[in-house]
Every structure is written in C-alpha cells, then in structure tokens.
Amino acid sequence: MHEWSLASGVVLTLKKIMDEKEAKGVREVRVVVGELSQIDKDILRDAIITLSEEELGSKVNVVIEEEKARLKCNTCGYEFGFSEAFEQLKRIFCPDLKPGEECENPVHYVPELVSTYIRCPRCGSPDIEIVAGRGVWIKSVVLELEEGGKQ
C-alpha cells in the first residue's frame, strides 16, 4: 500500500509541472515501475487516477510501464534478473509461499537493500549493483495547454 504514497508523489509532481508550465490540465502521464520494487501496478494506477481527480480536478490517463530488473555482480561480472534475486528473497522471507500469494519483503519498500539479502548466484559475492529496475519514476507527461494544444 505504499503505492499510495508513491502515487501521491506522482500527482504532486504533475501539479508542480502544471503550475510551472501554466497548463490547464494533464492529459497523460507515463510512469515507469522498476521490477525490483514489486509495486502493485493496478493499485498504483488506480491511486494516481483517484488522487489526480482530487488534486488536479480531472482524471489523468495513466500508462504504466515496467522496467525489468537487472542486477550485476561487481566481483565476477555476472548479470542476472529479478527471478534469480527473488528466489533468494523467497527463501528468507516466505519459504512456504503459495502461488498467487504475495511475499512481504523489505526490498519492496527500499529496493536498494536488495544487496543486503541476496548474493551473486554465481560467486556468492554481496557486492551487487542495481543496473536497472529499481524504483518508480515519471517518464513523460502530456499537458493540456490553454489553447487546447498539447506538449
């Protein structure tokens, strides 16, 4: 549910951009969600829509893209994706996870802490770098300008 605080950050940022550009509204926002953050994309989308109605006075068309996680071992150079990392998280936080259940884990809140819990699947090093797919960010915004144009 911290999806809602992130959504609030997105909407407040839209508000700021709108004010800066003296726009009438926001037509569309494209938000990228890093796989590592294990954000519930539907909750995030609905939260942005609900909050944009409250804060901006109109519904915004929300497009969510997911960025696949890529992790890299600084010791041996091995690159791996989320599934290999998640195997290790699962072993620590939810060894009995059933299909369809969520695995509560701290990486969901602070993605950077992934290296606290996982080791390189190849060499066991804790020196893991996040190459891609960590948090949530705004990729593009389509504004509704005064004369009905768009930007």
Add this chain to the structure above:
Amino acid sequence: MSSIIDPRLEAIKKQFSKVDYVLLVGSGKGGVGKSVTAATIALLLSSKGYAVGLLDLDLHGSVIPTIFDIEGYEPEESKEGLVPPVIIGVKVMSLGLFAKNRPVPIHGKNKRDAITELLAITKWGELDFLIVDLPPGTGDEVIASSTLIPVEREALVIMTPSALARVVASRTILLLRDLRVRIMGLVENMAYMKVDGKTIYPLGKPVGEKLARELHVQYLGMLPFDPSLSMAIDEKNPEKLMETLFARSVDEIIVPVVIGNREILVSKS
C-alpha cells in the same frame, strides 16, 4: 515533455509538511554515542508532551531498533505511507528496520536512493520535533540526509575528547555548513566521571570548547561517561535510559536549546 522525473521529491515535501523542526544529530566518527544521544533527546522531548519523531539514517551502524526494542517490526502501511511504531510516545523509523541486522553492502548513489525512498514513504503526520540520527562522517548519506529534508533543520555535532575526534568533528561541521545546515551546537560526550566526589576525565582532557571557539559554533558542554547507560541499552529499556545521569545531562544542556530554537523558528513562520 519527456525526461526522467523523480516523484519522490514531492512525496517527501508532503510527508514533511507538518513537521515543525528537524534536528540532525551528527558526528565525525562512529562510537561517540551519537545514536544514544539522539534517542535520549527524542525521549526527553516526548516526556515533556511534544510530538516527536526519531529517524535513524545510520545505514551501517543502525542501533535505534535495538535501543527501542523494535527489531521485529513488520511495516504497517496506510494510504499516506508507512506508519512508524510509537515507543513511549516517540514515532521511530529506521533504515535498520529494513536491513534486519544484516550488513548493508551498498554504494554511494544507492545509499542516497535508499534514504530518498524512506523519506518519501514514511508518514510522520504532525511533529513538533523530528530528531535524525545521521550516519557518522562526511559521506554520501550525510549529504543526502541533509539536502533531502525539506524543512528548517539544524545540526548537533557529538564528539569525544580526543585529538582524532576533534579533527573529524571539525570536518563534519564544515561539511554541514557547506550544506547550509545551521550548527546548533557541539557536545562532548563521555567527557567526565565523578569518582568519590572528584571529577576525572577518562578519555583525556576535554577539547570541545576550544574547537567550538575556533569554528564559531556554540559549545553546549560535556556529557558524562555513564556506565549505567550501557546497562539500560543492553536491557533494551528506553525508560531506564531516561533515568540515567547521562539523560539528566542531556536534559540540562541540550534539550532546552532545542526547545528554544524551535520556538524561535515557529514564531518566525
């Protein structure tokens, strides 16, 4: 328009919108009692009826979860963000709660991101004071913590009486100043002990007052070397912590300045 925009910065502004005053507690190096001092200030302010938060950003040396006995904390979520556990009136949030006593092998930029994340998702609500336990030294986390917090903030710097502590404390003060953080004062911890009515200086002659004068910061005074303090911490008993000689000294020399400075700030705004 198209560029990468970080929505967390606006989220942070919102989470801090009802926080009156932030005190950053820093030190040049670890092991000078920074976290215990930060925790004690928070507990004392709370006992006086203020709404107080304590934020632990000491990624590598996180001890706040241990002092407050909340290492088993499971995040509680609300629509406005993570709800900090409340211990004897103090809302406590710590990066350590997410690292669960494991080592945190993360690099500079990721440290900043981890701090940004925690600031963006923690729901503080209305606070008279937020006390921040900074990481020691002058690294990325200190810079991130000081620049990301969007509220009027001051810093208290803790040192112990030694030539080494003096050098690193002065580095920290200079960095915080460059980051436009006002230095509220300098405190010398573990500075003295009373034995049979006589004062002894277990770590050597106090040097803080001279340093404070050289750097034009306020010297708040000395805190005692107090063996009962580590007992209270070992017992994970914050109430016992408040009864120590150490806590009484914090209450005498630090807390009144913190309260006074907040009042000045609040009356200005």
